[in-house]
Structure formats: structure tokens, C-alpha cells
Amino acid sequence: MVLSSELRSHAERIKSRYPDPRSAMLPLLYLVQSAEGHVSRDGMQEVGELLGLRTAEVEAVATFYTMFRFRPSGRYVLSICTNVSCALLGAKRLYEHAEHLLGPQAHEMTPDGAITLHEEECLGACEQAPLVQVNFLNYARMTEEQLVTLIDQLQAGDPPPSSQGVVPPDLQTTCRILAGLGPPEGWTQQNNGEARPATTEASPERPPQSTAPEVARDTESQRGRGTEPPEEQTEHPEPVEGQREEDADG
Numbered sequence: 348m349v350l351s352s353e354l355r356s357h358a359e360r361i362k363s364r365y366p367d368p369r370s371a372m373l374p375l376l377y378l379v380q381s382a383e384g385h386v387s388r389d390g391m392q393e394v395g396e397l398l399g400l401r402t403a404e405v406e407a408v409a410t411f412y413t414m415f416r417f418r419p420s421g422r423y424v425l426s427i428c429t430n431v432s433c434a435l436l437g438a439k440r441l442y443e444h445a446e447h448l449l450g451p452q453a454h455e456m457t458p459d460g461a462i463t464l465h466e467e468e469c470l471g472a473c474e475q476a477p478l479v480q481v482n483f484l485n486y487a488r489m490t491e492e493q494l495v496t497l498i499d500q501l502q503a504g505d506p507p508p509s510s511q512g513v514v515p516p517d518l519q520t521t522c523r524i525l526a527g528l529g530p531p532e533g534w535t536q537q538n539n540g541e542a543r544p545a546t547t548e549a550s551p552e553r554p555p556q557s558t559a560p561e562v563a564r565d566t567e568s569q570r571g572r573g574t575e576p577p578e579e580q581t582e583h584p585e586p587v588e589g590q591r592e593e594d595a596d597g
Contacts, residue, residue: 349382349390357528358397368398374526376409381522385416413467414483421456421463422517423501426480429466432473437491441477442466444491448498461502475510482521484509 350358358378362371375397379390391405398405409415416424427433427442445464449457453464470478475487479494486497487510500506508514515521516530524530 349379349387349393351382354378354382355397357526361527362397369400372398372400372405372408373412376405376415377522377526378528380415381519381526381528384519385418385420387417413465416463416518418455420518421461422504422519423461423481423506423515424463424465424518425498425501426465426467426470428468428470428476428478428480430469433470433477436477438477441479441489441491441494445494445498448495457502459502461504462498481506481509482515482518483525484511484513484515486510 358375361374361378362368365371372394375394376386376390379394380386383390386409388402388406391409392402394400395402395405410417413426425445427438427445429438429442442464446453449462449464452458453462456463467480470480470485472478472485472487475485477489479486479489479497481497481501486493489497497507506515516524520530
């Protein structure tokens with residue numbers, strides 16, 4: 348069994364949030380990945396049992412997403428986008444340089460267990476090209492020099508703040524957060540390079556957060572910026588040409 352009795356209790360609570368239990372599949376897959384560091388066949392089978400689905404149905408969803416790893420992975424998944432916008436700005440060279448630095452085993456896991464190197468098709472943030480992610484957090488406009496420093500810090504277990512200002516936790520902690528459980532008790536989160544004191548109280552469960560980039564919303568500031576309210580339709584709209592002719596004949 349992949350999930351402990353405690354995690355199975357969390358899984359039941361996650362499932363109860365959704366009118367259709369199938370909708371809980373992604374957070375439950377994150378929960379499995381938080382437990383074993385990847386998603387195994389046994390883990391997919393267990394998710395299927397929780398949701399009343401066949402293992403093949405769970406596998407069909409899990410293999411669609413690149414966030415889920417199916418073999419043991421490093422503490423930090425280093426994803427490098429090589430799609431068009433990033434490729435035009437040197438992403439392929441970044442990826443090849445990372446391969447050279449980390450060695451041939453890096454696609455699975457480096458010998459020290461620190462890093463898994465992943466070539467990503469698209470990370471959906473072309474304005475930040477060339478883009479690199481560590482455990483789903485963005486490092487924008489990466490250069491080869493910055494990449495060397497980033498890899499050194501990941502291998503030392505001391506990742507720098509991402510472009511969002513958050514320091515990425517290890518993969519299993521990241522997946523625990525994405526499953527909606529929040530960080531584990533005693534975990535110290537760093538923000539903008541500054542450590543925050545660890546709390547002594549257990550973190551409350553939170554709904555799963557989307558991994559998609561947030562869209563800035565500033566509805567208040569948009570009011571009055573030349574956006575006129577839609578015209579009200581008049582009670583008696585203007586007749587079309589055909590109607591005018593009929594009226595004239597009448």
C-alpha cells in the first residue's frame with residue numbers, strides 16, 4: 348500500500364470536496380507522488396480504488412501531464428522549455444549544457460539524488476523565455492551562467508528564490524502542497540531568500556492550488572479607463588429597409 352492510514356484519511360477528505368469523485372484524481376495523484384517521490388503503478392491502482400475507477404483510467408490521465416514522474420526522481424525536477432519562443436533565445440543550448448554538467452543519468456536522477464533533468468515541451472510563459480522551472484516554480488530569462496549557479500545550489504540543497512520570490516521545496520513537499528495539505532509541520536518556507544520561522548501548529552488542509560500561471564486581475568483599476576457601458580437597446584429599434592418600404596406602400 349502506497350498511502351499510509353493517515354494519508355488515506357487525507358485522501359477521503361480530498362475526495363469529499365468534489366461532487367464527482369473523479370474530479371479528485373489530480374490532487375490524489377499529487378498525494379501519491381508526495382508519498383513515494385513518483386507515481387508508481389501501485390499508486391495509480393490505489394487512486395483508482397479510492398475513486399471507483401480502473402487503473403487504466405487513472406493511468407490515461409496521469410500520463411497526459413508532465414508534472415507526474417513514473418520513476419524515482421531527484422529532490423528537484425529541473426525542467427527546461429525548448430519550445431519555439433525559448434528555443435529562439437538559446438534554450439536548446441541551456442538544455443545541452445545542463446546535460447553536460449549533470450551527466451547522462453540526469454534524465455532519471457543524478458547519483459546524489461538531487462536533480463532530475465526534464466526537457467519540457469512548453470511551460471506557457473513565453474514572455475519569460477528562456478524559461479526554466481524547478482519543482483514547477485519559474486526561473487525567467489535564464490542564462491548559461493545563471494544555470495550553472497542554479498545547478499550548484501540545487502546540488503547543495505539550497506535553491507535560490509524563483510522569479511515569483513518563493514524558494515522551491517523538495518519534490519515531495521511540493522506535491523503535498525499541490526494535493527491541498529499545505530506544508531508539513533515544522534517546514535520552514537523561505538521567501539525572497541529570507542527564512543520564516545517554522546510554525547509549531549499543524550498546517551490546516553487547503554484546497555488544491557492550480558499550477559497554471561496566475562492571471563493578474565485589477566478590476567478596480569480598470570474601471571473608468573475608457574470602457575463605456577454597453578448601450579441600452581431602445582424599446583422601438585429602427586426598422587430595416589424592407590420594413591420601411593412596406594410601411595411606405597401601406
